[in-house]
Amino acid sequence: MSMSLVTSTLWQGLLWGILALGVYLTYRVLDIADLTVEGSYPLGAAVGVSFIAGGGSPALAVVLAFIAGSVAGIVTGLLHTKLKIPALLAGILTMIGLYSINIRVMGDKSNVSILRMDTIYTFFENFGLNKNESILICGFIFVIVLIGFLYWFFGTEIGAAIRATGCNKQMIRAQGVDTDITIILGLLISNGMVAMAGALIGQSQGFADVGMGTGTIVIGLASVIIGEVLFGTRNFMNWLLAVVGGSIVYRVVIAFVLKMGMNQNDMKLLTAIIVVIALAMPLIKEKISKAKGA
């Protein structure tokens, strides 16, 4: 493998790791499979890239993407908690709605490009780094800061209430916490981070496309599960690091199978199969141990 392939695989793992952290928050902490991700990821890219295309600051573009994603998360949260729509369907509805919104954000086009414009990574290139190295450093900084933030936030009273909501709603309501609010908050942070990943990845590739969200939830889940299996879930910090680790491993696997000559178009199928196997693992293990015991 060439050095540039190694660095680009690593930074892809880190940037997608931010998305995986967002998916982890809903899937594991809130215990909701949130499909909003498939809309908030391209939303983040659309907002982030369009803002730069219009002459805006690349750093501010990431912040705006976070805010846009948060709003998407709030919408799903309101649909779920106030209108009592099942979480899965609420996410799908927001995702579908976002498809139109994302096209609007990109000025009634299905994609927007910033190929020769400055991005958040240009700042690091000024220090004599090439583009791949700049994205790697930048992605690393983002991941560290976000993990620090998540570790702090989910250790606070509000964070503990959100974790308890995902574990046992009855219990936390009996302790006086409004679970509607904790669910909405969780979805807000999750989708904000997913959109942030969208803005960072959009800037790294120099464009946003309305179709780029397809399959993101599965990639996120794959990262979460791979990370859990390989790096453990001993405590919250370990778990957060494992998720990002899982995202990196996922990118390494992808790079490897592509290098082996696998058709790029088969990637999504492979990802889906990986997630199916990982999700079926507990059942398979149980069957095996039962068969042994019998």
Add this chain to the structure above:
Amino acid sequence: MLDVKEIHKTFNKGTVNEKRALQGLSLHLNDGDFVTVIGGNGAGKSTMLNAIAGLWPVDSGTITIDGVDVTKQPEFKRAKYIGRVFQDPMMGTAANMQIEENLAIASRRGKIPGLSWSSKASQKEQFRDMLAELDLGLEDRLSSKVGLLSGGQRQAVTLLMATMNKPKLLLLDEHTAALDPKTAAKVLELTEKIVERDHLTTLMITHNMRDALRCGNRLIMLYNGQIIIDVAGEEKKNLDVPDLLKMFEKASGSEMVNDRMLLG
């Protein structure tokens, strides 16, 4: 302390499954009353407790706790006044979280959570002492996940969580029914100890008539969503199970046919 006036609740109104669960139930509890609640299946015991806890709004009537009309308040708002232990030992605690984290959340019952650190070092000692009082060896397991505890241990922790802030009202919904007899006796003993020590106003549903007669200073029996027997003080002390059955037959005009209540 608690004033329930003429509450009605009908589930699945207008369908074949219509169930008139509470039919004009009224109940007044004085400060420090420890009331045991008995009644057959479907009599409305749990429905009454859930109405007071606010799981859903009642159709009519009012519920007042310590002078505050909570009839229209959602469950999470009433939690400020109410400590609860459920029949299912899994329901009162967050299994994926540490004992300490569960206790920390309970120590803030009814308060809006903020951004300060949830598990405060300053509370650790207090938690350890409280757990030591349970006498279940949990005082050295503050950082264990609650999911690793036995049903009895979880129920004891839930009881601790429900009572640590001295609630205005303690609601116990057959909280020993899912435990083995020895553990059930232990949890019940703890319950009596805490209720007495903190002078807690308590409603305790039980299927066990002997427990219902032995515990507390007052006993009520529900039938068809109404209170049909209400005895307190000396009168309650002098009752035994056959007396109670006779009273039931007289009050309801039917025979008590629930084996669980007789044998328990």
